[in-house]
Amino acid sequence: xxxxxxxxxxxxxxxxxxxxxxxxxxxxxxxxxxxxxxxxxxxxxxxxxxxxxxxxxxxxxxxxxxxxxxxxxxxxxxxxxxxxxxxxxxxxxxxxxxxxxxxxxxxxxxxxxxxxxxxxxxxxxxxxxxxxxxxxxxxxxxxxxxxxxxxxxxxxxxxxxxxxxxxxxxxxxxxxxxxxxxxxxxxxxxx
Amino acid sequence: xxxxxxxxxxxxxxxxxxxxxxxxxxxxxxxxxxxxxxxxxxxxxxxxxxxxxxxxxxxxxxxxxxxxxxxxxxxxxxxxxxxxxxxxxxxxxxxxxxxxxxxxxxxxxxxxxxxxxxxxxxxxxxxxxxxxxxxxxxxxxxxxxxxxxxxxxxxxxxxxxxxxxxxxxxxxxxxxxxxxxxxxxxxxxxx
DNA sequence: CGATTCTTTGAAAACAGTCAATCTGTGTGG
DNA sequence: CCACACAGATTGACTGTTTTCAAAGAATCG
Numbered sequence: 001x002x003x004x005x006x007x008x009x010x011x012x013x014x015x016x017x018x019x020x021x022x023x024x025x026x027x028x029x030x031x032x033x034x035x036x037x038x039x040x041x042x043x044x045x046x047x048x049x050x051x052x053x054x055x056x057x058x059x060x061x062x063x064x065x066x067x068x069x070x071x072x073x074x075x076x077x078x079x080x081x082x083x084x085x086x087x088x089x090x091x092x093x094x095x096x097x098x099x100x101x102x103x104x105x106x107x108x109x110x111x112x113x114x115x116x117x118x119x120x121x122x123x124x125x126x127x128x129x130x131x132x133x134x135x136x137x138x139x140x141x142x143x144x145x146x147x148x149x150x151x152x153x154x155x156x157x158x159x160x161x162x163x164x165x166x167x168x169x170x171x172x173x174x175x176x177x178x179x180x181x182x183x184x185x186x187x188x189x190x191x
Numbered sequence: 192x193x194x195x196x197x198x199x200x201x202x203x204x205x206x207x208x209x210x211x212x213x214x215x216x217x218x219x220x221x222x223x224x225x226x227x228x229x230x231x232x233x234x235x236x237x238x239x240x241x242x243x244x245x246x247x248x249x250x251x252x253x254x255x256x257x258x259x260x261x262x263x264x265x266x267x268x269x270x271x272x273x274x275x276x277x278x279x280x281x282x283x284x285x286x287x288x289x290x291x292x293x294x295x296x297x298x299x300x301x302x303x304x305x306x307x308x309x310x311x312x313x314x315x316x317x318x319x320x321x322x323x324x325x326x327x328x329x330x331x332x333x334x335x336x337x338x339x340x341x342x343x344x345x346x347x348x349x350x351x352x353x354x355x356x357x358x359x360x361x362x363x364x365x366x367x368x369x370x371x372x373x374x375x376x377x378x379x380x381x382x
Numbered sequence: 383c384g385a386t387t388c389t390t391t392g393a394a395a396a397c398a399g400t401c402a403a404t405c406t407g408t409g410t411g412g
Numbered sequence: 413c414c415a416c417a418c419a420g421a422t423t424g425a426c427t428g429t430t431t432t433c434a435a436a437g438a439a440t441c442g
Binding site for chain 1: 387388389390391
């Protein structure tokens, strides 16, 4: 399971085998069954988790019980409640598994130490954070500028591998639509 | 003008006077008149700019000519097209001044060197980026979960100082509404 | 097979956008 | 100093989109 992370760090952060071995002691492997929580609302998100296998989501629940999905994560992505992770405050949302999954958790403070000790890792994490930020901002632009249909199209194009394994009602939630509206958009497209 | 940045760095990054003097050589001061561009669409955003005085916005223009405002920046905030700044690609939007403004620009590579040379500055920038990310994600949550009215209320509460100096049509644009819709929301509230 | 879970469909109501007109305040040039 | 232009804000009537609620069809899983 650690092997997935090793491969990822080699390919993306250009770490050597020795450098990867320095990461290993700080990793915690965990298997999750579908529907199992990785983080529940109110807990502090102390870990950043690498998805070795499977699919997870981070979401909040509104007063009326509606779920709002803020992030999906599949293989080779990371997941956490970053607001809680950054601030140390209790999480406003939850993370659960949409499939049986395997994840590798790294404690925030171990992560910071690792990054301080390895400039390559630091550079990589900086780039990762930048891309995350840019993607988030593009999502805002997409919501405030496009129609529901355009947003849906863009989602499929941007995240085909998420699209193919996540229920439509969750994609609707991610896009800020009801499942009925998404269903009707899909109906129109065939014509 | 540099004084504003000095004060900011002292208060927020806890830099000493000597450390602040090490920043000074890399700063470029600039005054902008209202409506003047800091960055035009298609240019590469090479600088991160500190707002010493005034108010600016980053926005994109859709195919139909509609402006979509992604960020306002007033005193003690930073502004850039971060996607272009991060990637080196041409900007998809523009930055202009909503008031006569004074800004302090730092070249991306000077900024990186400064951050590398000073751990306090590095820690501060990391925190800043984290907060930026969290704010952006909260903006998404606010759009996909709240009504237009709630979003408007939240904006006023979160950014009263921006609200008080920016035209309503730009707030509408930031919120992803037409100016007419925002006007009607405001009309309702009095009742 | 029965029980979930997910998706689709229909009809009515709520909401937001468009277009056109009016109102307001500000500032500038004559 | 006034008149006028201009930018911003509002209002009304209409159109289009999305939600809501209720029900019924698929698909999936034990």
